Amino acid sequence: MGGILKTPFEIGGRWFKCNFHSHSTRSDGRLAPEEVCERYRQAGYQVVALTDHGLRGYPTPKTSEGMLVIGSAEISVKAGEQPFREYHLIILGVDEEFSVSNRASAQQIVDAAQSAGALSFIAHPYWSGLVDSDIVALKGVIGLEVFNAGCEYEIAKGISRVHWDNALAQKFPVYGLAVDDGHHYTYDFGGGWVLLKAAALTRAAVLTALRTGMFYSTCGPEILDCRVRGDEIYITTSPVRSIAFVAHHSGGMQVNAGPGGLISEARYTLRPEDRYVRVECVDGLGRTAWTNPVWAAE
Ligand SMILES: [Zn+2]
Ligand SMILES: [Zn+2]
The missing domain is CATH 3.20.20.140 (Metal-dependent hydrolases)
Known part of the structure; x- marks a missing residue:
């Protein structure tokens, strides 16, 4: 991308x-x-x-x-x-x-x-x-x-x-x-x-x-930063139980804190086949925040 x-x-x-x-x-x-x-x-x-x-x-x-x-x-x-x-x-x-x-x-x-x-x-x-x-x-x-x-x-x-x-x-x-x-x-x-x-x-x-x-849109979690650096997308958030990089088809990745745990940052290396990537994070109460998509160049 x-x-x-x-x-x-x-x-x-x-x-x-x-x-x-x-x-x-x-x-x-x-x-x-x-x-x-x-x-x-x-x-x-x-x-x-x-x-x-x-x-x-x-x-x-x-x-x-x-x-x-x-x-x-x-x-x-x-x-x-x-x-x-x-x-x-x-x-x-x-x-x-x-x-x-x-x-x-x-x-x-x-x-x-x-x-x-x-x-x-x-x-x-x-x-x-x-x-x-x-x-x-x-x-x-x-x-x-x-x-x-x-x-x-x-x-x-x-x-x-x-x-x-x-x-x-x-x-x-x-x-x-x-x-x-x-x-x-x-x-x-x-x-x-x-x-x-x-x-x-x-x-x-x-x-x-x-x-x-x-x-960005949210039901609770706060997104503190989200940007692309080189071929990596990086996000920091209020404490959440998961951060997902949602991409085209079966691409993308979710980072999970594990049972009872919380995380507040994640990164994803963009792949050549990713048409877009958007980030979703879910907090301990099950509330989600959604960034807008970043797009691959044509
Ligand atoms: Zn209506
Ligand atoms: Zn209405």
Whole structure:
């Protein structure tokens, strides 16, 4: 491998804790928009996206100092002809002027978002019953939810790591996001989040960091450093029970602490056949963190 893109640990900027999927009383959430933002602010987040269901964006509520609210939407559209397969698209960075027709296809929605200066990602692929071909058919999405707390704690379909790897194996470059998808703000609050490195706490800087993959996702473990040095990828973390280097097909490697043990660093020598490598670590409570993939040069 070679020609590796930089990781967020190699650039300047500040870290921000973000939740990019939440619902309020504007759709089927239990809390008013201002209350959603306040809950996240009190829990130490700096960025929240209000992604109420609907074909349009909504006015962004007033929020407190130090909290960036990103006007957004979640739009559902059928995937293919079979029932029970549906895209839920998160459109980040749109306010009330944004709307799409209820006859628009998923690709038309992604394109409309792009034209509006927004970005989109695929929500909960496992919960939605999406197959690999649905994901790689959608050009221009920046990522998919590798973890969705609501989907996980309601029906155990919140973890979409296989969907992610199957897309990456087909050279479909998507990032992995961990989100809450809060409706109730009980079990679906604070389960998974994104730590993002951005130049400033502004919508433009946050969207740029998302587009360039300058973030990692986690349900608990902290990633302290992760970078490629020569032909080696090296990571340091908060104490975890395993660190996995996940690669194309049967490549990759997992380092295990062993029964009752914990580790906080690991390294992996990149192989010529590795198309990409991403790192996952799991802590003693079974909570996972995911880096974005690093790619082989063509
Ligand atoms: Zn959804
Ligand atoms: Zn949702």
